[in-house]
Amino acid sequence: MKNSTYPKMPLIRFMLSILSMCFVYTSAEAQQFIDRAEDAGLQNAFNGHGMSVADYDLDGDLDLYVVSYREYDIGDPRTWNHLYKNNGDGTFTDVTNESGTRVETIDALPVRSMGNKMGASWGDYDNDGDPDLILTNVGPEVLFKNLGDGTFIDVAEEVGIRIDAAEIDTVETATPLWWDYDLDGDLDLYISSWNRENRFYANNGDGTFANITATTGMSEPDRSLMALPSDYNQDGLPDLYVINDFTRNENGTPQPGVNHLYLANGDGTFRDATVEYGLEMPGNGMGATLGDFNNDGYFEIFLTNISTLPNQPNPLYQGGPTPPFPNIGSDLGVGFTDWGWGTEFFDADHDGDIDLFVVNGFFPFENNTPNYYFENTLFPLGTAGFVEKATEEGLDGFLRFIGTQKIYPDGHGVVIFDYDEDGDLDIAVGNWGGSTVPVFLYENTRRIGNWLKVKLEGVQSNRDGFGSVLEIQTAKGTQVRSYDGADYMGQSVQPVHFGLGGDQVVERLKVSWPNGYSEEFYDISTNQTIQISEGSGIAVSSELQLEPSSALSINLFPNPAVSEISVRVEHQQPSYYTILVTDVLGRTLSSQTRFLSASQTVRISDLSNMATGLYFISVRSQNGTLNRTKSFFVQPF
Numbered sequence: 001m002k003n004s005t006y007p008k009m010p011l012i013r014f015m016l017s018i019l020s021m022c023f024v025y026t027s028a029e030a031q032q033f034i035d036r037a038e039d040a041g042l043q044n045a046f047n048g049h050g051m052s053v054a055d056y057d058l059d060g061d062l063d064l065y066v067v068s069y070r071e072y073d074i075g076d077p078r079t080w081n082h083l084y085k086n087n088g089d090g091t092f093t094d095v096t097n098e099s100g101t102r103v104e105t106i107d108a109l110p111v112r113s114m115g116n117k118m119g120a121s122w123g124d125y126d127n128d129g130d131p132d133l134i135l136t137n138v139g140p141e142v143l144f145k146n147l148g149d150g151t152f153i154d155v156a157e158e159v160g161i162r163i164d165a166a167e168i169d170t171v172e173t174a175t176p177l178w179w180d181y182d183l184d185g186d187l188d189l190y191i192s193s194w195n196r197e198n199r200f201y202a203n204n205g206d207g208t209f210a211n212i213t214a215t216t217g218m219s220e221p222d223r224s225l226m227a228l229p230s231d232y233n234q235d236g237l238p239d240l241y242v243i244n245d246f247t248r249n250e251n252g253t254p255q256p257g258v259n260h261l262y263l264a265n266g267d268g269t270f271r272d273a274t275v276e277y278g279l280e281m282p283g284n285g286m287g288a289t290l291g292d293f294n295n296d297g298y299f300e301i302f303l304t305n306i307s308t309l310p311n312q313p314n315p316l317y318q319g320g321p322t323p324p325f326p327n328i329g330s331d332l333g334v335g336f337t338d339w340g341w342g343t344e345f346f347d348a349d350h351d352g353d354i355d356l357f358v359v360n361g362f363f364p365f366e367n368n369t370p371n372y373y374f375e376n377t378l379f380p381l382g383t384a385g386f387v388e389k390a391t392e393e394g395l396d397g398f399l400r401f402i403g404t405q406k407i408y409p410d411g412h413g414v415v416i417f418d419y420d421e422d423g424d425l426d427i428a429v430g431n432w433g434g435s436t437v438p439v440f441l442y443e444n445t446r447r448i449g450n451w452l453k454v455k456l457e458g459v460q461s462n463r464d465g466f467g468s469v470l471e472i473q474t475a476k477g478t479q480v481r482s483y484d485g486a487d488y489m490g491q492s493v494q495p496v497h498f499g500l501g502g503d504q505v506v507e508r509l510k511v512s513w514p515n516g517y518s519e520e521f522y523d524i525s526t527n528q529t530i531q532i533s534e535g536s537g538i539a540v541s542s543e544l545q546l547e548p549s550s551a552l553s554i555n556l557f558p559n560p561a562v563s564e565i566s567v568r569v570e571h572q573q574p575s576y577y578t579i580l581v582t583d584v585l586g587r588t589l590s591s592q593t594r595f596l597s598a599s600q601t602v603r604i605s606d607l608s609n610m611a612t613g614l615y616f617i618s619v620r621s622q623n624g625t626l627n628r629t630k631s632f633f634v635q636p637f
Contacts, residue, residue: 033394033427033442040419041092042066045439046078048430049115050175050489051413054122054131057150061086062417062494065101065122065133066430066439069115069412072104081117081135090420100152101144103135112138112172114194115432121491123178124463125187126207131464131493134161136173136191160209161189161201171196175226175489180462181238182268183515187462190240192224198242216269222247222257228288229467229484230299232277234321236516237264238467243285243303256282256312259303278324283312287488291345291354292319292480293376294384297471299482301325304340304358308366314340314358333386334358338369342414342488346425347499348393350449352476353378356386357395359411359429370396370408371429379476379501395442397429409437413489418497419443423451423527425497450526452506453495456483457586459534459618459627460515464493467514474503500526511537521585532586535629536616552626554619560633564605569596569619576622579604583615593622610634 037043042064050067057063063086070079083101084092096102103117118136125132126145133152135142140162144152156162163171174192181188186203193199197219201209213219222244232239244257261279262270274280283305290299298319305312313335317325329335337358345354353376361369373395374386390396397408413430420426420443427442452472456465470481479498485491500506506524511532513519519537524530555568567579574597581590581604590606604617611634618629 032445034445035394035440036090036443037439037441040090040441041094042084042428042441043438044077044094045082045084046070046431046437047115048411048432048439049117049413050119050121050136051415051428051430051439052120052122052133052487052490052492053415053417053419053428054133054493055086056083056122056131056133056146057085058130059086059088061088061421062419062492064092064415064417064419064428065120066428067117067120067135067413067489069117069432071116072102074104081120086419088421095150099150101133103137103142114172114174118173119175119489121176121178122485122493123187123466123491124493125178125189125203127186127463129463134176134178134189136176136489138172141173141176141191155207159207160211161191161199163199173199174224175486176491177227177229177486178464178466178491179229179238179240179484180467180514181229181240181264183238183461185458185460185462185515187464187466190218190227192220192226192242194223194225194245197221198224198227212268218242218262218270220244220260222260225286226288226486226488228290228301228486230290230482232261232319233263233273233323235264235266237266238514239263240270241279241288241301243288245284245286257285258282259285273323276323277317278326279317281315281327283315284309286341287343287358289343289345289356289487290482290484293345293354293356294378295353295477295479297478297480299480302329302334302343302345302356304337304343304360304488306339306366307336308338332384333388334372334374337372339366341412342429344414344416344487346416347497348373348425348444349375349446350424350451350499350501351376351379352449352474352479352499352501352503353384357414357416357427359397359414361408361410361432367410368405368408370398370406371411372396395427397431397440399437411440413487415487415490415492417492417494418453422447423453450500450503452498452500452509452524452526453529454498454509454511455495455529455531456511457531457533458513459620459629460517461513461534465513465534469512470496470498471510471512472498472506473508474500474506476501476503495529510540524585530585530587533580533582533618533629535627536582536586536618552619552621552628554617554628554630556617556630556632560635561607562635563608564603565607565617565632567602567604567617567619568599569602570599571596571621571626573621573626574598575626577626578618578620578622580618580620581615582618583613589615607634612636 045066047068049069053062122131130146133144143156172194178187189201200213301317315327316329338360356374358372373390378384409431412432424444429440431437
């Protein structure tokens, strides 16, 4: 994959501006986003800060959690956090009370400059198949364990991530990040803090965590707002880029913060490689997003700053095979977005390249400024770049006129997701300023271009598949996505989305799981959501070893099969086991759960309607600790 370099020349910006004025899109009419928040039932979600989505009730659609930065008041629902259940028909139901996620336990804590309640991140920390939710606040963290029946219970203290009670009025934690830093198959936790050192917890694999901040060397001295994981040096180990707002000098005077890139050493420690990679640009870093905007196979990093301050434009660092990563943000016209916060790369128009969205504003220091939407020019122009089109597309956040002045709320959190399950990506924006503006929920109404969504299910890797890299090949070319779910003040568990333009088939999909195992799938029809379970494809690198053979093994006979197949299960752990039959796309064709008290044979006799081809049988214990997958071939009668 060839790496191209963008020189820092104002000429490029000039050329892109000319192209944007004279080029007429012929593929479809202009994109349109329409705010559906009230119609969808989100009218009580005020004072928006962190936002995140996941299918918490496992019914097939994405539910939304919204954090209010305000101090909790039992009599004012605008100050509550809200969990909204997706009804599957374009509307949501507020299930905050019955789910137990209102967070009334922190009602006595003060509102500080960054608010009272901060971030919300979903992640299956106990690998039991349903997403759990961590919340950061001024004071104690809350870890809501998903009980699987629509309710949650706070287990932060018992799992070991709640600090001493003496600190609760002073610690302002920001974005919580789930990631598997040691590649042991469970999610670890990195918590950014705005006024104390960041905290790093290793998952012990038994439902508890150990504080490893000191031993890893990642406490971070500046005021951090979020962190962005990726394998930045492509050595197979997860690294972490920490985004910092500001610091103070020895006299206590605020100074621009310096972001830090920590590369994994492979022994549980990290080294600071910020200068080596050219990522130290001082500023007031807020949000960050990772994406391959020019489709060259390397990931770029975009950061929001307070770009109205001198020498603090938003950087866009161009990724490549070797450092440093040059900053091309100002050259491509994305350097200025006022007081930026949440930001995301995503393919808004399904043309095969990723676009960029930024929300901004901070009452009372900077308000009445629009949000920004930058459309990528790679398709159809052939050259990657950005044209600002927020007003044209209905995404600038415009509320109303007062006299001749346009009024905009202050956006902070943003989450991109397909709320109505129609294949294109919609946008939710948490509005900060005042208590009269609820969240925006922008429906993407432009029905153009084909698409594919991929759900991941880790087996040896963490259940959510965080840290995976997906690559697709179509007639148009190659696209790559890094799946981390990370946002400013949030993290989401959702399918990985690709826009495909006019391509009708994905010729090849490669999934590289975080543990180094890679597999491929071929000839996938577009305009569908597929689910891939780790180990269900055609292996292209690394032998997948899920468990020692003495713990669980399976044998299939006859293989090839015609109308039925027998599964001999050898195990040493009496338990309920689920036996799944899946195709090469990871789609479940049959499933049964049985208690196996000893080694025995299970017969599967419903193969007669299956087409000739390759399939997989997976046997999994109910607690998820034992897993085994083998392939078999169905031949015609």
